[in-house]
Amino acid sequence: MASSADIARALLIAARDGPAVASCTVMGATDGVEIALGAKMLVYEDNNLGEIGGGPLEAAVAEFGRRAIPKHLVQTCAFTPGGELVEGRRAIEAADAIVEILVEVVEPASTLLVVGGGHVGLAVGQLGAMLGMEVAIIDDREDYANEDRFPYEANVICGDFGEELERFPISANTYIVLVSRGHKVDELALRAVAERGAGYVGMIGSKRRTRTVLQHLAEEGIDPQALDRVFTPIGLDIGAETPEEIAVSVLGEIILVRRGGGAQPMSEHGRMLASIRR
């Protein structure tokens, strides 16, 4: 059986280096349910560590945890002792017996790689830092790539775009925003990152210009599927104008990719307004 020390070590590894794990902890149970409070199970993509009492409940929680990983979920859920997920306050209150499980995906902070240290890059990085991402900013101009320019924690890299991007580690937990000074640099940068499995690649620019960039790279033999996955023009359609507003639109799109969602106003009124304006 996995000891608390094994679990703690595994969580530390997941938080530092990954891969992501869904940590599932029994936090409560109605009287009469035989289950140890605090019991923990770590659910990985293809195996589990620790146990929460076995049976159909454990199997159901493991399945739920596995599906939580790509959604980066942190949520307390209610299950029946027989392993049925119970949703909504009313259903939970009506149930005879409930086991409360905190399911939290533990993984390294995601990286926001901003290509271009101009006004938009500055704002995108700032918002990313606010969201708890590890921000890296690349530019080849010293005026736009120095620590003083960025009033937040960022790994500021000054150097040749192509070389620096090739060196930069990229994983599914890396979110890349191409907002350099021009589409020539964006094209060069996209060439360096398109096929490397980033969680998100977005490129700023008008429809016409970005189409030209994608066309060039397709002709060069860059994987067409990878090019299809590029979010360009970048961002959610919220009418953003200023660099800061564009940052909100871009990070909104990144949150949408990470968490899923409808990207619509929550309210009826908001949806109506949006459809009229469109």
Added chain:
Amino acid sequence: MPQDEVYEAMSSAFEQGAPVALATVAQTLGSTPRKTGAKMLVREDGTFVGTIGGGCGEAEVWQEAMDALDDGDARMVTVDLTEPVDGEDKICGGIMRIFVERLEA
């Protein structure tokens, strides 16, 4: 939200054979300073790592953590931040349910 500091402190406590108490936000209602999953780890000497919300209810949870280190019982603590505290500016306006447990290697 990365929690590596908390897990690091937990691992090193276990390496030394020391128990810890872990407080984890299980659920929030209304406006609360931290969200579900936020953690505070409390050592036997009372020092702690991480936060479940600065001033808002943290002292109360710390005390529960010290008690859990003592008696070993896991517990759910409800912190109600909707009531103004006399002479203190700690009004956050929500309710947090926090799971407090004693852990040892």
